[in-house]
Amino acid sequence: MKILIPFFAVIALVVIALVGAQASHALFGIWIPYAAVLIFVFGFIFKVLKWGRSPVPFRIPTTAGQMKSFAPWIKQNKLDNPSSSLGVLGRMLLEVLAFRSLFRNTKTQLYPGTKLTYGSEKFLWLGGLAFHWSFLIIFVRHFRFFMQDVPYPIQIVEHLDSFLQIGAPLLYITDVVLLGAVTFLFLRRVMMPQIKYISLPADYFPLLLIFGIGATGVLMRYFAKVPVVSVKELVMGLLTFSPVIPQGISSLFYAHLFLVSTLLAYFPLSKLMHMGGVFLSPTRNMANNNREVRHINPWNYPVHVHTYEEYEDDFREKMKKAGLPVEKE
Amino acid sequence: MATKVTTPKPDQLVTSIDFTPPKTGWMDTPTIIKPGTFCWGAKGKNLATVEFPNARDWNPSDQDWKLPENWQEIFLKGMEDLLGKYRSFKVFMDICVRCGACADKCHFFIGSGDPKNMPVGRAELLRSVYRKYFTASGKMLGKVAGARELTVDVLKELWYYAYQCTECRRCSLYCPYGIDTAEITIMCREMLNLLGLNTDWISGPVANCYMKGNHLGLEPHAIMNSIEGMIDDIETVTGVRVNPSFNRKGAEILFVTPSGDLFADPGTFTCMGYLALFHELGLDYTWSTYASEGGNFGFFTSNEMAKRLNSKIYAEAKRLGVKYIIGGECGHMWRVLHQYMDTWNGPADFLEVPVSPITGTRFDTAKVLKMIHITEFTADLIKHGKLKLDPSRNDDLVVTYHDSCNTSRGMGLLDEPRYVIKSVCNNFYEMPENTIREQTFCCGSGTGLNASENMELRMRGGFPRANAVKHVKEKHGVNMLANICAIDRATLSASMDYWVPGVRVTGVHEMVANALIMKGEKERETNLRGEPLPGKEGN
């Protein structure tokens, strides 16, 4: 069920787009994409503001190496246990761009004869990295649909991405990598018993959805060969707020666009918000300089304590007998 | 409540570990509260002492937990409150992608195979409730969105697994977003405390610490008696009579250590180590009977309780007019001091930046907190050649070092203790890389889980750490497990006896004092434990 519900949901989305686009190009080519972008932008901002409303009362970095020591002769691990803003920046960059923490991943194994091992396990790191980076590059490549003249940096990206020079149109490596990585992440979820056990429909849905987006994209580029000029006209229309529906765009394109719209609208409501959340994670984005720089808790309030005076009242005679100094004789 | 609980033998325990998840989904797999894996419920009188709500005696194995009528409302209100107070909690509830990177990093999962003990599993127990009551999709889609009602059974499950997490943060190290299940457990325990659902082993020490200044409930004269005994023992071993002071105004330094060090072996030997070292230095320091606890079991109940207990340290430093504070060897104590104390009870502007009176070193990294770790203090002494040491007195020891969770992942104190150890003993071997430093494994009994009725749970949780010790025992003949934590000294002793018999446990300053050549000492025949020194076995 956990897999079937999202699977059929994605199939249904494709069917809706294929059928619906015949009925109304404007709905699927103009209004739904507009709505999706609005939901994405406002939803994202809303969510981040909602997180931001809760303060960070304590400075709680998870320290992952030697701290800045009092002693210059003890070497600090400045990236995994930063004590300055610059260090935190470095740690965050490593985390966001290179998935530092996942790189640490190990796999626990229990052998007969009570032997535990923790071998390095880099597949999740590799799969995650391949997925996110190819997604990003594909996104960037799409800018050629969003701009009148394709800017030079994007041309370079396209060029590099197709350096294998296979086929016509040229094969983009990231297309293959993205679909491969999504498949890997999906299979991993289904095949590893523990991961499968904790997976929710909300974990399968985005994977299947993104697979759908990638698949429709690939079909359009390499097989159905959707007229690029018309697509660009539509997209430019959307961007300049003078939407047009050019002739000759196949339903496949609308399916692609509809899946992307779904992803955008789904994003702020879902775990995909880890994209924003990772920047707000207090165990990663704070410097470990607790003993050096004061951290203020905005809701710190006075508490009821058991004072020394009360303590002495409780034990005065015993204290005197034991020869301890007291405040009140 | 004194039902006899038997702990399985090590080989039985290992063969019972099954990593195959149950056939039924976790929401549909009822949680059975199993003897040997939980602690007795809190006593009403202890909760009442610290003014906690819904104080009553209750028993986790009873059907009826005597919950207040509106328990659900209280719990959810508490959750709303905490979501509003902690960004960490809110973000961690929202962004987990269930990638499973944390799954096999938890010692309780490794030792039990129970998927609800995977950090992500543990967090989902609460997250499902969060979704049901705090997210639109959970409210509308229910189970499809991973949401579930908060029923009495769910509440019991939350309690059961919140007390099978030692808040060690190992999971958060591997999580790509730094999701710290310890933080989630902390929140969960705080909500449970609104319903009086604490354990006896935590609430007893909290009440003690509040009223008497330390977890063990040692009254002022008892503390002094305990230390008197150590003074005698030190004299027997070294011929030197040390002379500490208590509650003395005008001392330069206040020394605070966990009360466990005053009470039971091998912690007492560590404590003798402090006493001998400070005496040898002629340090102008004092103990306090009021602030006689460095540890903080309040931290395992609620943030407010932790602050209430912690307040005594600065209050006492102020009353006595000391310049700064040195803290003894303890794990969670140092997370609390390092990451919370100044924010709670600072600024300590009545204190001065710590300066070692012996070497003149200024501890600028502690310039706000005004409290330094004893291994920092000692490492500095050794580096400056201020201690006369004879490491060969520890030659009968083949030592490895266990990093405490809290000093590793909540501070980063890794090389200071190692420097001290390597200076005072000749045979030192590290455990495998993935089990030390920031990747260290919990002793298995932290956060107030070191009771006796949950011994099976403790031994399960202690399995990964013990297994790494076993490895170095077999490879290098390690026979001594050093650490800087009072809880470790107690719990690792039990875990070694169970998993790796023949390996004993020591604090770092016990080894320091054994190696320390004191002024006016007699020819030493034994170590602080009264065992013959290497080469003196015949005497």
Ligand code: SF4
């Ligand atoms: S590693 Fe982090 S994101 Fe992955 S399952 Fe664990 S808590 Fe969730």
Ligand code: SF4
């Ligand atoms: S904090 Fe430690 S005990 Fe708790 S879930 Fe994480 S790894 Fe397990």
